[in-house]
Amino acid sequence: MKVLIFMTQFYRLSGAERLAVELAEELNKRGIHSDILSMYTENMSGVLEAKEALLRKGIPAVHFLGMKIHPPITSMFPAILKLRRMIRDEGYDIVETSMISPTVIASWATQGTRARHVAGLHHVYRRELHNSLQQMFWRFSVRCNKRIRFYAISDYVTDCWVEYSRTSPLYTRRIYNAIPDDSFDVVPDRYEVRKDLGIPGNARLAIYVGRLVAYKGIDTLLNALSPILEKENLFLLYVGQPYLGASGTQEMLQQIERQVAEASWRDRVKFLGYRKDVPRLMASSDILVHPTRTEGFGLILAEAMATGLPVVASNVEGIPEVLAGTDSVMVPPDDPEVLRKAVLKILNRRPEEAARAIKKGQIRAEDFRIEKRTDAMVKLFEDIRMGWL
Missing domain, CATH: 3.40.50.2000 (Glycogen Phosphorylase B;)
Structure with a gap:
């Protein structure tokens, strides 16, 4: 053949x-x-x-x-x-x-x-x-x-x-x-990642990975987490590049920039752009948040589970298939309050509960080798x- x-x-x-x-x-x-x-x-x-x-x-x-x-x-x-x-x-x-x-x-x-x-x-x-x-x-x-x-x-x-x-x-x-095999093999490097990003070693990291486009709901993510960034010692990482060809994206990004620039927590939101070390960043974070409004699969969800990273994602389209059998939390799109509660729920899990959820996610990720x-x-x-x- x-x-x-x-x-x-x-x-x-x-x-x-x-x-x-x-x-x-x-x-x-x-x-x-x-x-x-x-x-x-x-x-x-x-x-x-x-x-x-x-x-x-x-x-x-x-x-x-x-x-x-x-x-x-x-x-x-x-x-x-x-x-x-x-x-x-x-x-x-x-x-x-x-x-x-x-x-x-x-x-x-x-x-x-x-x-x-x-x-x-x-x-x-x-x-x-x-x-x-x-x-x-x-x-x-x-x-x-x-x-x-x-x-x-x-x-x-x-x-x-x-x-x-x-x-x-x-x-x-x-x-x-x-998903790439290196997603399964990456070793967490929590201290060095935080040091490289200029973030305190004891801080918690919420990470979004994907295109910066309107339909991915990155504005909802900021609205959900901004009230708790300082209180929870939480930093928000946006990893990915803008795609201005998507409808509404340029206006949304301008609004996000203004919102961050005027806030007391502006140093807690970091736009990292394109990165080659995404598995390392995810393995060293505390939660992946994927607030998309549409998604046929959600490749980054599988990659996150393989690295041992807990997931909160929108309950839309193909995402329930990817997260089936896991303790990941799914929420309606475009609801900042519900998304915030879901993030806090995962961040505040008991150690044994968190370990069990990570194991379930890694088992599910094996289906995507x-x-x-x-x-x-x-x-x-x-x-x-x-x-x-």
Whole structure:
């Protein structure tokens, strides 16, 4: 079996991109030839270095489709033809995608070839919310390819996709996301982390990890914790970068900046930006708070549990699946008072209760190891090749 992992880019790895690269690496370790294809050109800063790193990790070949960032719709047609030639010349059996633009291109390029297209679904899609021209064309494209099959990151995402796309539920398989192995192996470094951040050694840390966008509820988080930061000797860490393309985000971030700047507790809120040591930060914190308004899975929740970090999260969409069987606390979104009480409940747990909750979280996190996701993906590819799906 020969597989092509087709993604937008691989030089800045966020959730879906990291999972795509990890899949290619794991498949090659198992003797399944898996190449990587980037939608963009290689003439961008950092791309050649990232390519060399992938080749050193055992990826046999790294290809580029040569498109510009935010390409016009007319550039799709040459890209489809180029990918079609690549599929035939290289003899790929499976083309895997997990982002909208690569999925559109591959859904047309694989038609009439031996290759089967497998598309990953990483978000919740609803017709009343996701009806732009791009999304409508994406939906039309996958419906035109009768041999395409899908995998979704949770049962909730699966159900929403079937309704959104009007495709058969038999064509979509649920395969959970995976978290890095180093999340399980990280050693807490509470004193050094606090020292590095200029925080007292006896302080408690609440941490948020993810994009700084309006739909993640980071304004609710600040409103929930600001009244107790000084009283509880608590510091709040925001880890992640803003994404100003999301509706309402710029205005929300400006409001948060003003709110923090004018407060007596302003030194207790820290915006750390992008960090490479997220597992270390989480293992050395006291609680992860994830107040999102929408979430198909919640990869950071699984990572937090693997490090032994207690979790408070919104009770929305795919999150109950991720936290099933744990003592994590789920709350309604957009309710600062309830969120504050949930945080205090976890921070004030008795030692034996806290230890039991941590153990349950770590057991649940085992379900999201890379090995299990790779097993499921290989089974999916094999079932498709055999014509069973």
